[in-house]
Amino acid sequence: MSGCRKRCKREILKFAQYLLRLLTGSLHTDSVEDELEMATVRHRPEALELLEAQSKFTKKELQILYRGFKNECPSGVVNEDTFKEIYSQFFPQGDSTTYAHFLFNAFDTDHNGAVSFEDFIRGLSILLRGTVQEKLNWAFNLYDINKDGYITKEEMLDIMKAIYDMMGKCTYPVLKEDAPRQHVETFFQKMDKNKDGVVTIDEFIESCQKDENIMRSMQLFENVI
């Protein structure tokens, strides 16, 4: 009974407010600003010393990285759209949104839809300063879209299509429809040792370690920072 009365009172109050707003002409208030308020999330990263201990970067490197990060994302976190936008600036000829999506998922280790500076540093620390084993692990994680420990042909095909999309249309030789598929076949031929149609992490690491090209190219980006 009291709940009913409370509800009635609330309704009457709302109606009175509506009448008041009708009379004063402020019926259509901007609700856009409210949405904006809720959307901006502020995130401050861990202390510099803590990050230095957790990652393999020096203080100066962390400073440079953070300045760039904060410049592009003043709120402290990157959401997927910003990420895609940033990544697409590097590949003007093609469409890099799919690959950026996979990359985002690889960086967003706690799967909360936003990449904070810590996630960013964690990923970069592996990629730039990690051992070859760690790097290969990261790459496997990238390819394994559903994170179940196996790379199936479909997952690999998705990744391959995303990579080929980044090339765009104007390529030489002309990009054929089945180029990604053929590439996936090559990949599986190389990696899938027991021919069971999926690639596990051990098969992957083992096959990569046997391939000198891959080993060499893993060291390619050591001096990026």
Added chain:
Amino acid sequence: MAAGVAAWLPFARAAAIGWMPVANCPMPLAPTDKNKRQDELIVLNVSGRRFETWRTTLERYPDTLLGSTEKEFFFNEDTKEYFFDRDPEVFRCVLNFYRTGKLHYPRYECISAYDDELAFYGILPEIIGDCCYEEYKDRKRENAERLQDDLDSENNQESMPSLSFRQTMWRAFENPHTSTMALVFYYVTGFFIAVSVITNVVETVPCGTVPGSKELPCGERYSVAFFCLDTACVMIFTVEYLLRLFAAPSRYRFIRSVMSIIDVVAIMPYYIGLVMTNNEDVSGAFVTLRVFRVFRIFKFSRHSQGLRILGYTLKSCASELGFLLFSLTMAIIIFATVMFYAEKGSSASKFTSIPASFWYTIVTMTTLGYGDMVPKTIAGKIFGSICSLSGVLVIALPVPVIVSNFSRIYHQNQRADKRRAQKKARLARIRVAKTGSSNAYLHSKRNGLLNEALELMGTPEEAHVGKTTSLIESQHHHLLHCLEKTTNHEFIDEQMYEQNCLESSMQNYPSTRSPSLSSHQGLTTTCCSRRSKKTTHLPNSNLPATRLRSMQELSTIHIQGSEQPSLTTSRSSLNLKADDGLRPNCKTSQITTAIISIPTPPALTPEGESRPPPASPGPNTNIPAIASNVVKVSAL
């Protein structure tokens, strides 16, 4: 590539590790930072106000003053800072551009001062951000119009010797202030328009009585005089119209213009009247034609700017007026119907039909209230009062709304058109930026190859042919190169792509294989001979002529250099400098992209060369197969 995003380049390059296990070819080497300085703060002293920023911030835009070595000219050794004797307010915006990648235009700044500053710092105004671009363009347009007006008035005062007679006449007609003749003409025509209008009016005034008949209007009493006046006026108007027609730069457009239609309508009744004077049947129509003589008053609009603006106002406000008319019509019909049925009962009522009630409704709603039609029944009176009350609302409310609507709609239309035009321009700018950055990559690939080629020939002073790209750019290009290697395809620009498509669709292939597949296979077989199913393929029937030509250019450079066949092996290892364990297949496959070599002397043809397979050359080579140590130039 935007400046702020340059900070993310290390991330993009690190993420490229994701491509490595998938790639089948060896990756190119990363560019090294030859002079890796620690990032330092530099001080910019602009007229006493000191700004400090990182050196790398300024180097994001190497083609501006602050980003290039041009700023060294302003370096002050004593104070170890860069001194600029310019406006510090505008410099704030310029420096923010380096920091954020967006150039803003402050509203309080004068447009020409701002433009001067931008020109000094080597920044193109086209990169002003979208938030400020509209304002900037507006101000720029106003300024340009002001300059143009100044120029025009200057021109008008000077004598333009090279105008033809026709052009001078047209100018005289359009701007009466240009010469005294034009002014005289202007006033004479104005006078005659006034005379014509006044005669039309006075014609109908009753002018006293002729004894023996009723009162006559002046027109009939002094018909000869009026006829002479009318003739004189029409003569003048006709002459004027013909002169304008002769002088008009585009006669077709002149005939279609509103003013000329008014002219024609003003003089036609006279001529039609001349033609059919004595025909009694059509004299009624002739009288009607006289009404059109009143249109001569519209000829005044050439003389009055205000009339023209009013006409334009009504024209642009037409939809609002139309809506007002429509809503009025609705209300009129409703109330007329109601009044008719309400008054139907009363005897001798003036409301004989619904259309007859229209008159009452209109008079009541516009609060005129003539009183010639009045409701007599009670219901009629009630509805009549409702009608007049609502009339006030319906009439009085939309009028100010129309006025303000007009002003709002006018400005809004202008803004919408501007925005639409700017949207196209904005999309074009984005497209240009994208193609610019991809073209930069292709261009630098060519330059890079050129550089390598020249370096190899032992002429170090000519080694740096192209512009030295910044480190960021070279790293970005290395990233794109890695992508090319991963997918075994190369970036080319649009024209080449279209040519390729055309050529591949036009050529017929004697071999059973399709061309692109074979070339694709060619690439993969030669690059990554892991494929066991390689057969003979057509190496160069798919090469478009332009590629051959560009290869010609590059290979001619080699022909001029000294030929050292022993260099082939060292050159093929150039790309894989740091590698010890070369894959034997890749080495002997003789095709590693981005490597140029020299054709052996006897087979020295300046045309490009083929991609010789390890086996015998394909059956359809139209270029003689040069010796096997020639490798293909991958330059585009």
